[in-house]
Amino acid sequence: MPHVTTDDGVKLYYEEAGEGIPIVFVHEFAGDYRSYEPQMRHFSRRYRCIAYNARGYPPSDVPAEVARYSQARACDDIRAVLDGLRLDQAHVVGISMAGSRRCTSVCVTAIARARW
Numbered sequence: 001m002p003h004v005t006t007d008d009g010v011k012l013y014y015e016e017a018g019e020g021i022p023i024v025f026v027h028e029f030a031g032d033y034r035s036y037e038p039q040m041r042h043f044s045r046r047y048r049c050i051a052y053n054a055r056g057y058p059p060s061d062v063p064a065e066v067a068r069y070s071q072a073r074a075c076d077d078i079r080a081v082l083d084g085l086r087l088d089q090a091h092v093v094g095i096s097m098a099g100s101r102r103c104t105s106v107c108v109t110a111i112a113r114a115r116w
Helices: 033-043 071-084 096-109
Strands: 003-005 011-017 022-026 048-052 091-094
Touching: 003 071, 011 033, 011 071, 022 033, 022 071, 033 048
Parallel strands: 022 048, 022 091
Antiparallel strands: 003 011, 011 048
16 A cells, blocks of 8 residues: 655555646545545546545554644644655645645645645
8 A cells, every 4th residue: 555654653545646736635534535536536637636544544554642643743744745755846635624724734834835
């Protein structure tokens, strides 16, 4: 199974399809990478699409320690996906908490890596 490893050793499962400018899809609390299957199918015709499972969502690792989960950590995990797949820039797409907090934070803190 493909995965990237975060700086604290957690393995994040991902799937990708297509070629071109990358789009990273970040799922919400009630979903997982499969939530973006229709978008992956559509956009992979023209883009490199990546959907991953956040920590705590198998087949990604599920750390037992509560301290290994936070909004800041979730933002770091998005950057770990970008780094692990060697993506200099990408569109980062999220809905619900993923869109409003995590994606915005990544775009603000790593503005040179966000595609507008």
